Amino acid sequence: DAKTTQPPSMDCAEGRAANLPCNHSTISGNEYVYWYRQIHSQGPQYIIHGLKNNETNEMASLIITEDRKSSTLILPHATLRDTAVYYCIVRVGGGSEKLVFGKGTKLTVNP
Amino acid sequence: EPEVTQTPSHQVTQMGQEVILRCVPISNHLYFYWYRQILGQKVEFLVSFYNNEISEKSEIFDDQFSVERPDGSNFTLKIRSTKLEDSAMYFCATTQQGTNEKLFFGSGTQLSVL
Secondary structure, three states, X not given: OOOOEOOOEEEEEOOOOEEEEEEOOOOOOOEEEEEEEEOOOOOOEEEEEEOOOOEEOOOOEEEEOOOOOEXXXXXXXXXXXXXXXXXXXXXXXXXXXXXXXXXXXXXXXXX | OOOOEEEOOEEEEOOOOOXXXXXXXXXXXXXXXXXXXXXXXXXXXXXXXXXXXXXXXXOOOOOOEEEEOOOOOOEEEEEOOOOHHHOEEEEEEEEOOOOOOOOEEOOOEEEEEO
């Protein structure tokens, strides 16, 4: 089972920041937080991941709380193409461990 | 960005028939996975494969399923005798190293069992 809790859906206005929360209160010290998204029925797409420090790349920022029990994915300027299901996943950073997908958050970006 | 290629994009088959789904991993990737997604449901892990062996498999991956990398490039998923409930989108994913690496997913094969 997924070890994370996410709201089932969120809306965001085009051009505004989208902030997607995730709770992972049982995360272990060696588990990373990964974010993926799935646009329509396409294959999941990697967005970002982190252990305990905040991370930023060309797609998004990841803010992880100090106790690591929750995190927020930030899309700074959402576009219509960011409409997708966003998955927050915790995974040990080693070996060939699988990703366990939950139901994710359906983000709808409105014009 | 490099891509994982899956063929065919759509496969229609009769119940009881064998199907083979194919995946071309990114060239220097070493870890391979199959996932599936039944319409409207979660993405589910099937199997992981490394060094020509299955590393882990889920309860879904029963004796009707098998994987192999026959020629060192293609990574295949075979369903020996398809059932109606095997109808799903099947995704291949690969990663360069298992440690702290992102998985690259293919665009999927939509399998329809009639």
